[in-house]
Amino acid sequence: MSGDGPSRATRITAETDGERRGDFQRFQESRDYDVADVAEHADLAADLRDVVSGEVRFDEYAQVLYATDGSIYRARPAGVVIPRDEDDVRAAVRTAAEHDVPVLPRGAGSSLAGQTVGPGCVVVDCSKYMDEIVRVDPDARRARVQPGVVQDDLDDRLADHGLKFAPDPASSNRATVGGGIGNNSTGAHSVRYGITDAYT
Structure with missing residues (x-):
């Protein structure tokens, strides 16, 4: 090998490593990326x-x-609230409104x-703690759930009664019911069974 510089393999490895190190920096600096200043929302964070x-x-x-999320879009929120119960959701919405900051409910982010x-919004993510199937009434063909319930988990419970929640998005193994309601989710069988708002 000549002494003219690093081998091709070495150059490729170095360039690849450099690309990896630069990914996050490029991600932050990209022109279509809205950067929220942490310090700008310090009072809101403290109040929350x-x-x-x-x-x-x-x-x-x-x-x-x-x-x-599952899309190509990128926009940085001011912050995130992961509520434990309904009181937390109410408190988060009220406090964000007092600071004139919009609230964005989020399910699994599979959209x-x-x-x-x-x-610049406050994301409210109910998928971590608020994932309980509260009640299933097969006679009335109704279920009451918290917004973070994964659709496949609900369907598994309903299957014991010969029932199913009609929408069947491709992401049903991670998509939440709350996210599906917010998105009015559809699926491969929606032509036959209807979309989310027909069942909520």
Whole structure:
């Protein structure tokens, strides 16, 4: 081998490593990426922590994590609230309104059209703690669930009674019922059985 410089394999490895290191920086600096300043929303974050028993996350990691969904869109939120119960949801919405900051409910983030990302908003993610199937009434053909219930989990419970929640999006193994309602989800069998708003 000549002494003219690193081998082709070495150059490729170095370039690849450099690309990996630069991915996050390019992600932050891309022109279509709305950057929310952590310090700008410090008062909102403090007020939310005073009234929410769940998680309140305004750190950069949470902002970047919730800046994307299943779509190509990217928009960094001000922060994220992960409520433990309905009281937390009410408190988060009320407090955000007092600060004139919009609220964006989020399910699993599996949407392909960017409905679950928004610049400078407070994301409310119910998928971690609010995932209980509260009641199934097979005679009335009704179920009461918290918004973070995964659709396949609900369908598994309903199957014991010969029932199913009609919408069947391709992401039903992770999509939440609350997200499906917000998105008015459809699926391969919607032509026959209807879409979400026909059953809620």
